[in-house]
Amino acid sequence: MQDSFDIIVIGAGHAGIEAALASARRGANTALFTIKLEAIGRMSCNPSIGGPAKGHLAREIDALGGEMARVADLSGIHFRMLNRSKGPAVWAPRAQNDRALYSQLMREAVENTANLQLIEANIASLIVDEGSVKGCVSQIGREYYAPKVIIAGGTFLKGKIHIGATTHSGGRSGEPASDELSDSLSDLGLKVLRFKTGTPPRIDLNSLDYSDLEAQAGDDDPRGFSYYRNIEVRNQAQCYITRTTELTHDIIKRHIHLSALYSGIIQGIGPRYCPSIEDKIVKFPDRESHQIFIEPEGLNTHEGYVNGISTSLPAQVQEEIVHSIPGLETARIMRYAYAIEYDYVDPSELKPLWSAKASPACI
Ligand SMILES: Cc1cc2nc3c(=O)[nH]c(=O)nc-3n(C[C@H](O)[C@H](O)[C@H](O)COP(=O)(O)OP(=O)(O)OC[C@H]3O[C@@H](n4cnc5c(N)ncnc54)[C@H](O)[C@@H]3O)c2cc1C
Numbered sequence: 001m002q003d004s005f006d007i008i009v010i011g012a013g014h015a016g017i018e019a020a021l022a023s024a025r026r027g028a029n030t031a032l033f034t035i036k037l038e039a040i041g042r043m044s045c046n047p048s049i050g051g052p053a054k055g056h057l058a059r060e061i062d063a064l065g066g067e068m069a070r071v072a073d074l075s076g077i078h079f080r081m082l083n084r085s086k087g088p089a090v091w092a093p094r095a096q097n098d099r100a101l102y103s104q105l106m107r108e109a110v111e112n113t114a115n116l117q118l119i120e121a122n123i124a125s126l127i128v129d130e131g132s133v134k135g136c137v138s139q140i141g142r143e144y145y146a147p148k149v150i151i152a153g154g155t156f157l158k159g160k161i162h163i164g165a166t167t168h169s170g171g172r173s174g175e176p177a178s179d180e181l182s183d184s185l186s187d188l189g190l191k192v193l194r195f196k197t198g199t200p201p202r203i204d205l206n207s208l209d210y211s212d213l214e215a216q217a218g219d220d221d222p223r224g225f226s227y228y229r230n231i232e233v234r235n236q237a238q239c240y241i242t243r244t245t246e247l248t249h250d251i252i253k254r255h256i257h258l259s260a261l262y263s264g265i266i267q268g269i270g271p272r273y274c275p276s277i278e279d280k281i282v283k284f285p286d287r288e289s290h291q292i293f294i295e296p297e298g299l300n301t302h303e304g305y306v307n308g309i310s311t312s313l314p315a316q317v318q319e320e321i322v323h324s325i326p327g328l329e330t331a332r333i334m335r336y337a338y339a340i341e342y343d344y345v346d347p348s349e350l351k352p353l354w355s356a357k358a359s360p361a362c363i
Helices: 015-023 055-063 068-075 099-110 181-187 246-258 279-285 315-325
Strands: 007-010 030-034 048-050 076-082 091-095 114-119 123-129 132-138 143-146 150-151 160-161 168-171 192-199 202-204 215-216 240-245 293-297 303-307 334-335 338-345
Touching: 007 015, 007 132, 007 303, 015 099, 015 114, 015 150, 030 132, 048 055, 048 068, 055 068, 055 091, 068 091, 068 099, 068 334, 076 293, 091 099, 099 114, 123 181, 181 192, 192 334, 246 279, 246 315
Parallel strands: 007 030, 007 150, 030 114
Antiparallel strands: 048 091, 076 091, 123 132, 132 143, 160 168, 160 338, 192 338, 202 303, 202 334, 215 240, 240 293, 293 303
């Protein structure tokens, strides 16, 4: 088995896949590592691409020859250009995608690229000699060598999943965390900090009262993300809109001390774009209601994403919250919401061309 490469990429999420494809397509002999092969390109939270700022990013990746826009167009089931009431500079393309198809198409793209070897392994540490990276070692002690290593570990580094007072190790729902790699990075002198993010519950779309939901169709003239691949995109599914109620807010206020976020269990900082429903209620006490979007997870499943109620409250409270929302009174929860904390390397540890300050050859 080959164990020497030009480039090693650790992580086969959105970032690692693009890095590995770009590297292999330029002729570099590349290894791409992931903890679980079935989860390549898995959409961690909402199966959607784009939206404000992120839609531009997907199109920039397309312009650079990347895969995200193509796969988003092929797996898109509901397309909308957001912010259309404002000027074109802030228009934001967004697609709801079929989660399973997105992942499958990404895996096909990776597996059909020359110079690219896909390997399932949980990488535990880097091999560094005299300040230069030489490769990495997997949890089972297998060594792989390359003069450059790209780490795109997402939410997996020392990932901890929180639901109410319960905490367990995990990189994402149902997937193990990468517990050793971040120690290896701190040992190299890199500053490792902690972030947190969260996801809402998923519900059975067959258990809703659609008479209380407002249908939200895709655009009449759906536009995709890829400019030069000429993919004709199609709306194939409907989303729905509802709102939180006075009762929802009351339930959250009464149980706020049970939220992992507000009980002090979670120490990491969250991104501003994706506040939990607890945060929205606490930080915007004057708002009587918050909009919620019910979005399908794919064409071949009844699972739906409840966009707007990301939470770390206990499962029983999540049931109460969901059932307080018009149209969702009899909704059956298929997966509970959770918050996740994980390690990341402070971006100020990187030089302008993304090599790490602590180790010149490690990018
Ligand atoms: C619950 C939740 C909610 C989120 N909400 C949002 C949101 O609303 N908006 C948003 O933009 N982002 C959100 N995210 C973040 C989401 O993870 C990123 O948007 C996106 O997935 C990042 O892509 P990535 O390639 O950096 O990492 P990921 O998609 O997380 O992929 C990481 C990859 O690295 C691999 N990996 C990690 N460590 C190792 C190791 N040691 N060895 C081998 N392989 C390894 C994993 O197996 C995986 O393939 C959320 C994530 C989660 C879990």
